[in-house]
């Protein structure tokens with residue numbers, strides 16, 4: 142069974158592939174679908190749920206396929222939930238993915254300068270939405286991944302803010318293997334919730 146995942150983020154795609162593989166679902170990225178490149182819809186929703194829906198509905202219509210979208214980001218309690226839906230561009234829009242990640246992390250550390258460890262609680266949130274080509278929302282889910290923001294980057298794995306999220310066991314999210322991260326992460330949790338529905342939809346249910 143093939144499932145189109147509406148993301149151009151290669152790290153997200155790798156994680157989604159590993160998470161859905163045990164369900165017998167092969168995840169395809171947008172670059173593997175004929176007819177591209179597909180224009181990016183404007184993600185102007187106020188919530189992760191709204192943005193996941195915008196992406197799933199838009200790419201399902203453009204590709205003519207059932208499509209899963211993942212909208213995710215970081216909520217930091219001491220910053221009133223920021224960067225939230227602005228996580229991807231918190232440090233500005235210029236440059237490639239790795240430059241933006243570095244600037245996002247630098248800004249986050251600046252904003253939390255002087256905030257003590259006990260007030261640095263945070264979580265990654267992932268909202269998934271599956272839509273069909275006629276604009277119908279078929280399934281939705283949400284997963285979270287709790288930790289606190291460290292005082293400097295640690296670890297080489299993962300992407301985005303992973304080097305800054307310190308887990309309850311003291312490791313950063315970037316110090317986990319991909320399989321460990323998927324077993325604990327917001328994306329893994331959201332996928333496990335939506336997985337059975339995806340399998341039923343793809344097998345005609």
Ligand code: IMP
Pocket residue numbers: 150211212213214215228229230245265299300301302303326328
């Ligand atoms: P999206 O592509 O609009 O969903 O933006 C997601 C942004 O949130 C990414 O660019 C990262 O900055 C951050 N993010 C989402 N999931 C993760 C994760 O698993 N690890 C680290 N950062 C993440």
